[in-house]
Amino acid sequence: xxxxxSASMVVEFPFTRSLGPVQSAFLTGLRERTVLGVRTTAGxxxxxxxxxxxxxAEEIRDLVEVAATGTVTTWAWNPAPRRGQPLAxxxxxxxxxxxxxxTALLHALDAPGPEAVRTGLRVRVRWAADRTGAITDIAxxxxxxxxxxxxxxxxxxxxFAGEAVTGIVAPARLDYTYTPGRxxxxxxxxxxxxxxxxxxxxxxxxxYVPPRGACPTCGVATAERVEVGPRGTVxxxxxxxxxxxxxxxDAIEVPYVYAHIALDGADLPLHGxxxxxxxxxxRMGLRVEPVWPGPGAGRHPDHxxxxxxxxxDYDTYKELL
Amino acid sequence: xxxxxxxxxxIGQTRHTAARRDVSLAGLVREAARRALDDAELTxxxxxxxxxxxxPDFFEGVMMPELYLADAxxxxxxxxxxxxxxxxxxxxxxxxxANLVAARVxxxxxxxxxxxxxxxxxxxxxxxxxxxxxxxxxGAGGFFAPHVRAYMRRSGAPAAIGSLVAYKDRRxxxxxxYAHLHEHDITLEKVQASPMLWDPIRYSETCPSSDGACxxxxxxxxxxxxxxxxxxxxxxGAMRSEPTLFAGKDCVSPRAGKDCxxxxxxxxxxxxxxxxxxxxxxxxxxxxxxxxxxxNLGFAAEGEGWKLTEAGVTxxxxxxxxxxxxxxxxxxxxxxxxMIRFAEAALQVRGQAGEHQVxxxxxxxxxxxxGGSQFFSMWLVGTEPPAT
Ligand SMILES: [Zn+2]
Numbered sequence: 278x279x280x281x282x283s284a285s286m287v288v289e290f291p292f293t294r295s296l297g298p299v300q301s302a303f304l305t306g307l308r309e310r311t312v313l314g315v316r317t318t319a320g321x322x323x324x325x326x327x328x329x330x331x332x333x334a335e336e337i338r339d340l341v342e343v344a345a346t347g348t349v350t351t352w353a354w355n356p357a358p359r360r361g362q363p364l365a366x367x368x369x370x371x372x373x374x375x376x377x378x379x380t381a382l383l384h385a386l387d388a389p390g391p392e393a394v395r396t397g398l399r400v401r402v403r404w405a406a407d408r409t410g411a412i413t414d415i416a417x418x419x420x421x422x423x424x425x426x427x428x429x430x431x432x433x434x435x436x437f438a439g440e441a442v443t444g445i446v447a448p449a450r451l452d453y454t455y456t457p458g459r460x461x462x463x464x465x466x467x468x469x470x471x472x473x474x475x476x477x478x479x480x481x482x483x484x485y486v487p488p489r490g491a492c493p494t495c496g497v498a499t500a501e502r503v504e505v506g507p508r509g510t511v512x513x514x515x516x517x518x519x520x521x522x523x524x525x526x527d528a529i530e531v532p533y534v535y536a537h538i539a540l541d542g543a544d545l546p547l548h549g550x551x552x553x554x555x556x557x558x559x560r561m562g563l564r565v566e567p568v569w570p571g572p573g574a575g576r577h578p579d580h581x582x583x584x585x586x587x588x589x590d591y592d593t594y595k596e597l598l
Numbered sequence: 599x600x601x602x603x604x605x606x607x608x609i610g611q612t613r614h615t616a617a618r619r620d621v622s623l624a625g626l627v628r629e630a631a632r633r634a635l636d637d638a639e640l641t642x643x644x645x646x647x648x649x650x651x652x653x654p655d656f657f658e659g660v661m662m663p664e665l666y667l668a669d670a671x672x673x674x675x676x677x678x679x680x681x682x683x684x685x686x687x688x689x690x691x692x693x694x695x696a697n698l699v700a701a702r703v704x705x706x707x708x709x710x711x712x713x714x715x716x717x718x719x720x721x722x723x724x725x726x727x728x729x730x731x732x733x734x735x736x737g738a739g740g741f742f743a744p745h746v747r748a749y750m751r752r753s754g755a756p757a758a759i760g761s762l763v764a765y766k767d768r769r770x771x772x773x774x775x776y777a778h779l780h781e782h783d784i785t786l787e788k789v790q791a792s793p794m795l796w797d798p799i800r801y802s803e804t805c806p807s808s809d810g811a812c813x814x815x816x817x818x819x820x821x822x823x824x825x826x827x828x829x830x831x832x833x834x835g836a837m838r839s840e841p842t843l844f845a846g847k848d849c850v851s852p853r854a855g856k857d858c859x860x861x862x863x864x865x866x867x868x869x870x871x872x873x874x875x876x877x878x879x880x881x882x883x884x885x886x887x888x889x890x891x892x893x894n895l896g897f898a899a900e901g902e903g904w905k906l907t908e909a910g911v912t913x914x915x916x917x918x919x920x921x922x923x924x925x926x927x928x929x930x931x932x933x934x935x936x937m938i939r940f941a942e943a944a945l946q947v948r949g950q951a952g953e954h955q956v957x958x959x960x961x962x963x964x965x966x967x968x969g970g971s972q973f974f975s976m977w978l979v980g981t982e983p984p985a986t
Contacts, residue, residue, distance in 0.1 A: 284729035292659030293717050297622030327669055328624055334642040334672030336628075444619060449659050457730045465730055483845035493841040513751070515743030516797035517736045535736040535796075537744050544845035548732070561751060577732040591751070598748040598850060 282462045289450035296443055299328045302340055302435035304442045307414035310404050313433055314378050316341050322430045324378035341430035343377035345402040346421055350374050350381045354391040361450075363417050369394045373418055376428035385417040399424050410442030460490035463502070468576040471569050473506045475543055483544040506540035509581070510589040511563040512597050513537050516556050534559045538581055539597045546597055553582030562588035600986045601700040605822035605829035606944040606979065608638025608815030614778040614929045617716035618809040623660060624670035627712045630811035630934075631671055634708065638815040639826045642672030645815070646704040651681040651691030651711040652933030653968075656723035658714055671710060683837070685881065685968030687711060688812065688936025689975030692964075693835045695816050696977070700832075705818050711937035712811035720807060720932060736796060739804055739884065741970065743796035745849045746886040750798065752850060755889060755904035757798065761789040762907055763885035764803045764927055770914055771924025773953035778808040778929040803885035803927070810931035812938045819983070830944035833961070833984050834865030835977040842970035849971060855894040858974040862963075863896070866978045871896045871963075875978070877946045877956045878912075878920045879939040880965040882927055888912065888920060895965065895976075914954060922946065922954040936966025940977055947981045 296304060299315060303326050306313040314324035316339045319332065330337050352371045358364055363385035371394070372381035387403065388394050401421035408414040457465070460476055464487045467474040475486030476499035483492065484503050491498050514536035520529075534556050537546035551559050552568065564586040567578035610633025612618070618626055627650070635641065648671050655661050664680040671678070681691040688711035695709035724738055736743070749755065768784045771777035792802035822829045838858035840847070847853075859871075868874045880891045892903035897918060906912055912920035921927070923942040926935050943964035945951040956962075960981045967974050 282730060286729050288656075288726055290656070290659060290718060290722060295617075295619045295622055295714070295717070297620070297625040300622060328622065329628065329669040329672075331669045331674055334669065334674070447659065455729045461730065478845075481845070485845065493844040494846070513744040513748040515736065515740055515747060515799070516794070517740050518793065518797065519737075519795050532797075535740050535744070545843060545847070561747070576730075595752070596846070598745075598752065598848070 280462055280466060281456055281459055282465060283454060283456045286453040286455040287450065288453070289448065291446050291448045294445050294447050296445065297328055298338065299326050301441055301443050304410040304412070304445065305437050307412070308408045308410040308442065309437045310345070310408070311437070312343050312345055312375055312402070313340050313435065314343050314430065315339055316430065321379045322377060323380050324375050325382055340433045340435040341377070342433040343375045343430050344428035345375070346424045346428070347373040347375035347378070347400060348426060349386070349394070349396055349398040349400055351396055352386065352394050354394065363413065368417065371400070371418060373400055376426045377430035384415055387417045387419050393420070411445055458490055460488040460499070464488055465576050471507075472504055473540055474502050474504050477501045477503050484542060485545065486540055486543040486547055503542065505542035506567070508564060508566045508584055509538045509540035509543070510594050511536045511551065511559065511561060511565060512539050512546050512594045513561055514551065514559055532556045536581070538565060539594055549578060550580040551582070552580035560588065562591060562594065564589060602702050602818050603983050603986060604696045604699045604832040605817055605819070605825065605983070606814055606832070606948070607817050607822060607825035607827070607829045608634040608636070608640065609941045609945055609950070610634030610637060610813045611776045611938065611941065612810045613776050614808045614810035614931055616778065616806070616808065618714065619716070623658065623663060623712070623714055624667055626714055626809065627667055627710050627811045627813075628670045630712070630813040631708060631710050634813035634815050637827065640706070640815060645672060645676065645706055645708045647677040647679070647698055647707045648673040649679045649681065649691055649695040649698070649707060649709045651687040651937070652713055653684060653687060654723060656718065656726070657720055657932060658717045671708065683968055683973040683975070685883070685932055686936050686966040686973040686975045687968060688934050688938065689940055689964065689966030689977070690837055690936070690973070692814060692937055692940045693837055693975055693977060695814070696832050696835055699816050699818050702818070706821050707816045708813065709816060709937070710811060710813040711934040713931035713933040714809045715807045715931060716809050739796040739799050742884050743799045746798055746884065749850045749886060749890050753889070753901040753904055756908070758790070759889060759904045759907055760798065760800065760803045760885040761786060763882065763888040764789045766913055767882070767885070767921050767925045767927040770922055770954055771928035773914070774923045774928070775952075776929070777924040778806050778810070779924070799884050799886070805883040805926045805930040806928070808929055808931040810929065810934050812934045812941050814937070814941055814944070827950065828948050828981070830947045830979040831981070831983045833978045833980050834862040836861035836865070837973070837975045839973050842972045850890060851894045851900065852971045852974070854972070855891070855967065855974045856896070858976050859895045862976045862978050868978065872898070872918065875918070875961050875963050876959040877922060877943070877962040878918065878965065879923060879925070879942040879962065880920060881936060881939055881967050882921060882925050883930065885927060891965065892920070895963070914956070919956050922951065922956060936968070936975060939966055940964035943977070944979050947979050
């Protein structure tokens with residue numbers, strides 16, 4: 278399979294989280310070096326806290342304070358920390374049952390090596406120097422061999438000096454390796470030579486541009502390459518007066534015309550921008566041709582401009598709407 | 599063996615708004631679910647299964663939220679399913695829940711759909727830049743606006759129709775306490791004077807971005823007999839899909855939408871939807887989709903849908919009221935929007951729609967669509983149980 282393209286693709290966004298009353302108290306508490314949990318009607322203390330009882334579905338609002346010391350209930354060694362993890366050097370992922378709690382909290386344990394970690398190990402919270410009301414206010418746990426369990430959960434109002442944390446920003450990032458596949462790669466290679474090449478379905482004979490390597494209605498592979506265009510007809514369009522949030526669009530001034538263009542020989546329209554004509558003179562049926570991009574500006578046509586031919590008759594493209 | 603009749607005995611919604619910063623995602627779905635159970639006078643223990651739906655995960659950035667909502671929805675120890683069909687998901691979710699009851703797999707099912715749009719940015723989520731592809735040049739409105747222009751060309755509809763729909767739906771929303779937009783000073787002139795965003799679509803002819811959830815309790819005949827308030831009975835329900843783009847796709851009136859409606863009408867014994875259906879809640883995120891769907895759903899002949907809108911037929915006091923609740927144009931927590939349509943249809947035939955009740959409504963259609971007009975889901979509900 279020669280010349281199949283591949284590129285890295287990053288999807289990232291700073292999502293927000295509205296915390297609700299329980300997580301708000303929990304994260305505000307961490308900022309104030311206090312670990313809060315909740316007590317269920319059955320008397321179980323859950324840390325980290327949840328809003329609804331996992332057994333009964335009842336709403337839980339009974340906050341309690343537990344100790345900053347606890348016991349490792351299980352663990353896994355992480356020899357190669359990745360970006361965004363709590364520690365930059367190798368560490369243990371641990372589940373820690375804090376003294377006073379009945380459930381365990383997931384966090385990192387700073388330890389010299391796996392031989393220093395065991396289930397039953399006594400640990401304590403290492404607080405971060407700068408705390409904002411986030412789970413990272415606990416920098417990590419560290420061994421605390423001298424301490425003894427026995428602390429009991431104490432009722433807590435959930436109120437602290439200073440403003441309560443009610444929301445957090447949770448940046449998310451996914452790294453992909455993206456490949457457009459055989460058909461798209463061939464299409465892009467042809468575009469680089471200023472040719473538009475689609476694929477014809479062997480069953481329904483429709484020509485797909487851009488090609489996808491398969492016909493979506495017949496469900497069969499397409500391989501027969503067909504050169505189309507480069508001229509085409511505007512089947513329909515809109516005039517865009519506000520910019521979409523997309524960095525690739527930043528150079529385009531509004532208003533501009535976003536059009537569906539049926540290239541001659543293609544059986545469905547593709548999308549493009551119309552230029553070289555005032556936006557308010559673009560019309561359905563307008564005949565257009567691609568204006569190819571300058572060096573380094575990608576492979577797709579920069580936009581399409583009028584050819585000067587008479588407009589196409591509505592009947593010639595109405596089935597493509 | 600015939601299918602078990604399915605009844606809607608509980609309906610709950612949040613008061614939809616731009617941002618519910620006071621509740622977590624769990625708190626939001628819980629609020630709607632609790633109200634639906636209260637309406638049905640049931641408890642968590644009375645529910646046998648939970649079916650939830652929302653739009654793509656990028657819309658909130660909580661990957662697979664179903665994993666963390668089991669406690670909030672009382673689903674521990676029960677089946678918890680999640681449905682995923684873009685904007686139509688609220689409708690598809692309700693149908694999956696209904697089918698569990700109809701097939702006698704479960705007796706009482708809680709179904710919930712939601713979106714907390716304030717946690718993300720849908721415009722961003724819909725236009726992730728993919729390598730080698732030409733970026734989508736126009737955003738969501740720009741995607742649909744060319745189809746609207748094609749409709750106008752095909753039908754000869756006057757340019758004012760879009761504004762009439764928006765003016766109607768925003769006035770209807772004033773009668774719905776759960777609607778997001780309450781524009782008390784709305785006038786037709788204001789709609790017509792609002793900025794043209796994606797010509798031919800104006801700002802006031804587009805939907806808002808909302809935080810909200812909707813929930814329903816569906817049950818069998820025995821459950822309906824115990825219900826404290828009149829149930830809505832499901833007379834037909836169907837889903838259809840088609841690709842976003844294919845040679846021969848009718849982007850103005852997609853085949854999948856027509857087929858879906860035809861299936862629902864066949865199940866319900868409806869031969870003349872215009873006469874036999876009393877009220878419609880349809881998914882209209884851009885106002886022009888009202889006349890377009892009127893045709894697609896068989897309420898008007900091709901090219902004639904706008905005439906119903908223009909003549910006031912779709913007004914709250916018209917002959918075929920459409921989007922009595924204010925519709926998606928007044929409230930759009932995307933994942934919940936389809937279920938709100940289904941639930942509002944059910945409220946009408948239960949006689950529980952309050953100020954936006956259509957007097958004497960006995961049969962109502964709920965409709966949703968999603969993606970690039972590629973997923974459709976609909977149900978028809980009535981006052982009387984279906985003949986079996
Ligand atoms: Zn084919």
